[in-house]
Amino acid sequence: MIKQSFKALGTKINLTIFDDVSDYILVETRRLVTNYENRLTVNRDHSEVVSINQNAGIRPVKVSLDTFFLIQQAVQASQLGLGFNVAIGPLVKLWQIGFEGAHKPEKKAIEAVITQINPENIILNKAQCSVFLTKKGMALDLGGIAKGYIADCIKTIWLKNHIKSGIIDLGGNILLVGQHLSDNQAWRIGIQNPSDLRHKVVGYIRTSACAIGTSGIYERRLIVGNRTYHHMFDSQTGFPIENSLASVTIVSKLSIDGEIWSTIAFYQGLEAGKRLVESLPNIEAIFITKQNEVVLTSGLIQRFDSVR
Template sequence: MIQKKYYGLGTAITLSVNEPATEADLDAGNDLIAHYEDILTVNRPVSEVMSVNHAAGQKPVQVSEITYKLVKRAVEVSNWHLGFNTAIGPLVKLWKIGFDGANLPSDADIKERLQLIDPADIQLDDQNRTVFLTKPGMEIDLGGIAKGYIADAIKDLWVSRGVKSGIIDLGGNILLVGDSAHTNGQWRIGVQNPLKERHVALGVLTTPAKSIVTSGIYERYLVINGHNYHHMFDSKTGYPIQNDLESVTIVSDLSIDGDIWTTEAFYQDIEKGIPMIEKQPGLDAIFVTRDFRVAITSGLKDSFMLTDDHYHLI
């Protein structure tokens, strides 16, 4: 397997392909990441999404088909009101968790931002391909959905280039392409132990080519006076969501679905999250709690195996 490491999307990226694919296929994937990041990021002053944010309360902004398609999907999912909210930008920028200047904001500042995070205040015009944030100070944030969208785009690119087998690893988003070279074409993928460094697994998933997306509170957090504040915010309170989960992993065909449903499942916790995922065609999930419990949906009972003795299946 030919493998290269890159940096983008705020994380370490590893792209791998089996021969006869070549390093050129890896670099083409990385070029695509760079292009998508340039137009979708909100962590730089200039991008298509930032042009929408800068015009909040002033005017609609026309964007490219790529950006419009993703924003439209993000708004649609936000209006389910299950936890995912693409209008969360003002809260993210207020807390700055995972970035320079991370802080615990005042209750008054948080309440002020809560007035700016309603996805119903995002107006979309399909005909003109414009996005309008109707209130000054609003900000779209695609951080909860862009990685999956980009991973799926790399897979489409690779398939168009004739790549038969490979792994797209965007740090938390793993997308498998084609058959593995081992074990009857099945892949063996480690599921991250939330308490250990990256690539230390608590269990192993044996799977055909799927997307495996993990989201957890261990990735970005802020500790103040012994209290841990993570980066997954509750749109109702303006504070990090409070439950006993460490992470949620979604197994799906598309990586964008993994992004969406890790967030939704995390907000619902195990009690509501398991039945919610069971109802979604083609989705499975692994929930990991802070007290070392692991819950899985029925579709994974023969394909997921715990490997860390500290954890137990419930």
């Protein structure tokens, strides 16, 4: 077994391979993560996404094929109109929740920014491999999808190198590779309790290789007076989403799907979100409310072990 942990993508990366293999595969994996971070980050002076944002309302920007494909996936998810929005960047920057300078903006500032976050104003040119944000002030934010995409890319590399058993953990977004060490035993993955300390769980799911991704309000918060604001925004209001949910965990084949659908299901709320997930093939969900109620979609009822 070999392991590696490091910080990247604004979080902690934990990689575990249970096969007896050389460390070189982890070196290659870390190089891949660094390469994607350098292209996709919005928290540095230079990256492909920063260049796209800086040229909003000015001109299209050519990007690498991988970056174009990821943005294309994000735009398609955004245009569903269900709550995922890759154009949310100006709103994230305005509130700054989770960063130095976090504050509740004035109503006029929020209203102004809402005009800049319409994903329909993103033009993709596949032939030119270019991205154009048509309105000045627009900005992409791939934070809600990039880790899932990168995890899937890591898995592809591992499988090409004949890795038979491993765990890719990008800040709590889990992607299981291959079989559990015990051939006849399912993977057993803990689901975080959003109202408790880190690493406390509400229960475990038993599963074959899959992706497990969570959207929740427990990671980044802003407290103003007696109000707590989280970092998951409603594009219609410009404020954090308000409903009964504390977190949504999606179980899916691809990690990128977990990122997209956990965001959408959280936005939709418990009842509508559950109905939506039940309608999707090969997607399951665990909803946890602010009152610590755990609600499962039908495919997980027999696979979830509560610790309560």
